[in-house]
Amino acid sequence: MNFWMSSEQHALVGDAEFIARNKIEPVIERLLEQVNLDCEVDRWSFISILMPDDRVGDYPEVRRYHKSKKVIEVRVQLPLNDFNEADVPGQVSMMLDALSRSVDMMEGLKSLKITHGDTCVLKEAVEKARAELLS
Structure with a gap:
């Protein structure tokens, strides 16, 4: 499985999101490179949203499954x-x-047949990354 990160951010964030993303993305990529989910997703696309309160409404959280591409796209504020x-x-x-x-947001996608095992694998990868990056 492939992993990709990006962001929608306000200029107030500066380089902070980029710095954090560059620490996280290669670790998650490595942890997921040999993973094959039961739901047969090929890529997890994560987009962080960092906007001031008066603009956050213009950037809603999104969860999508692009079935033809086998890509889960999730945008989180x-x-x-x-x-x-x-x-x-x-x-x-x-x-x-x-x-x-x-x-957690992936579980609500009707067109995606994500299993409990799939979500456990993904959450486990996140927690392994946390242990590696913050220990």
Whole structure:
């Protein structure tokens, strides 16, 4: 399984999201590279949303399954002020929390036949990444 990260962010975030993402993405990629889910998804696309309160409504959380491409796309909001006030380990932790929440969001996709085992595998990868990055 492939993993990909990106963001929709306000200029106030600066490089902080990029720094946290560059720590997380290669670790999750490595942890998932040999994984084959029962639901036969080929890629998990995660997009963090970091916008001020007055703009967050313009960037709703999204969960989609692109069946023809076998791609799960999940866009998750993170609180901008909390993210900006955190240090790098705190920002990494917040993004890992959002990744874990994105797995929960996948369960509600009607066109995706994700199993409990699949969600456990994905959450386990997130927690292994957390142990590796924050220990």
